[in-house]
Amino acid sequence: MSISVLGAGAFGTALAIALGGNGPVTLWARDPADMQTTRQNAKRLPDCPFPDTLQVTGDLTDTLTAQTILLALPLQQLRGFLQEHVADLNGKALVACCKGIELSSGVGPVQIINDVVPNAQAAILTGPSFAADIARGLPTALTLAAQCEDTAKQLQQQLTTRALRLYRTTDTIGAELGGALKNVVAIACGTAMGAGMGESARAALMTRGYAEMQRMAAHRGADPDTLAGLSGFGDLTLTCTSEGSRNYRLGLSLGRGEAFDASTTVEGAATALAVARVATDAGLDMPITMAVAGLLDKTLDVKEAVHSLLNRPLKEE
Numbered sequence: 001m002s003i004s005v006l007g008a009g010a011f012g013t014a015l016a017i018a019l020g021g022n023g024p025v026t027l028w029a030r031d032p033a034d035m036q037t038t039r040q041n042a043k044r045l046p047d048c049p050f051p052d053t054l055q056v057t058g059d060l061t062d063t064l065t066a067q068t069i070l071l072a073l074p075l076q077q078l079r080g081f082l083q084e085h086v087a088d089l090n091g092k093a094l095v096a097c098c099k100g101i102e103l104s105s106g107v108g109p110v111q112i113i114n115d116v117v118p119n120a121q122a123a124i125l126t127g128p129s130f131a132a133d134i135a136r137g138l139p140t141a142l143t144l145a146a147q148c149e150d151t152a153k154q155l156q157q158q159l160t161t162r163a164l165r166l167y168r169t170t171d172t173i174g175a176e177l178g179g180a181l182k183n184v185v186a187i188a189c190g191t192a193m194g195a196g197m198g199e200s201a202r203a204a205l206m207t208r209g210y211a212e213m214q215r216m217a218a219h220r221g222a223d224p225d226t227l228a229g230l231s232g233f234g235d236l237t238l239t240c241t242s243e244g245s246r247n248y249r250l251g252l253s254l255g256r257g258e259a260f261d262a263s264t265t266v267e268g269a270a271t272a273l274a275v276a277r278v279a280t281d282a283g284l285d286m287p288i289t290m291a292v293a294g295l296l297d298k299t300l301d302v303k304e305a306v307h308s309l310l311n312r313p314l315k316e317e
């Protein structure tokens with residue numbers, strides 16, 4: 001079955017390169033010319049040549065004929081993109097390859113697909129992976145979640161490659177929450193490390209951040225085991241401990257009081273604000289998320305954020 005990847009940023013390009021190892025794949029880019037000439041994405045993934053099976057196009061109609069469509073756009077852009085092309089997306093398997101919670105609605109990518117294209121088979125591909133690792137063919141394991149078991153099985157087969165091993169689940173809520181919420185915790189961890197608070201502080205933030213992820217997941221009806229898997233705990237571990245993560249690097253900048261390039265895709269920033277709103281409305285205790293949201297909307301500085309976390313009433317673990 002044919003595959004298209006929409007969005008030729010780092011992740012979309014990396015997935016297209018990996019899937020090109022299985023057979024023909026089409027990558028849609030808003031600005032394809034340089035990639036068509038050089039057969040690489042020099043801006044996002046230098047030195048990762050495209051296989052011959054990968055076709056790059058700027059014509060969306062070429063790509064919307066595929067039965068399986070991977071959506072590798074930033075989460076906050078997903079709804080608008082789907083709304084624009086809904087007529088061509090009905091009946092397709094639409095695989096969200098983005099991580100986040102929408103600011104305007106408080107929901108994640110699978111719910112956005114279900115809202116806008118209810119006749120599609122909605123799925124999400126998520127978990128611990130840096131685009132550069134996937135593009136280089138390094139071993140990686142991800143979660144493929146789709147509400148329909150048959151769709152999950154079919155996509156698992158189709159999107160597994162030589163080095164990319166997919167585990168499947170039907171718990172799309174848990175899978176999308178894990179990928180979205182770990183980015184917020186990664187910003188917190190980066191901030192702690194940037195401000196010189198040390199690795200013990202980071203371990204505390206990861207662990208208590210994970211407790212917040214579990215709380216939100218329970219509120220939304222997710223399976224706690226999903227959060228313990230690749231899409232939750234797995235991605236939390238990678239993102240909170242590596243300077244390869246843009247979310248972690250944003251945190252480092254906040255902690256050091258340095259500027260950060262606003263054009264970088266950092267999903268955790270909007271997601272922190274969205275989740276803080278959801279948590280407040282639902283009465284969920286998510287102090288790390290609230291502290292990150294406070295840092296980002298500049299209602300707290302780093303000192304105040306730390307104070308807000310350490311001076312809460314003592315409690316059972």
Ligand SMILES: NC(=O)C1=CN([C@@H]2O[C@H](COP(=O)(O)OP(=O)(O)OC[C@H]3O[C@@H](n4cnc5c(N)ncnc54)[C@H](O)[C@@H]3O)[C@@H](O)[C@H]2O)C=CC1
Pocket residue numbers: 007008009010011012030044072073074075077081097098099100129130131132264265267
């Ligand atoms: N880079 C990575 O290592 C990984 C990224 N992801 C996720 O993949 C998603 C995309 O991230 P990246 O590819 O890294 O970001 P990126 O910044 O490298 O690329 C984003 C791409 O989306 C395109 N785009 C933006 N707005 C658009 C719109 N309205 N319509 C069409 N195209 C649009 C841009 O032109 C760009 O090609 C994010 O949700 C991220 O969390 C997931 C796993 C790994």
Ligand SMILES: O=C(CO)COP(=O)(O)O
Pocket residue numbers: 099127128129130183186235238239244245246247248265266267
């Ligand atoms: O999601 C990722 C790793 O799994 C990529 O992390 P960043 O978006 O923080 O770079």
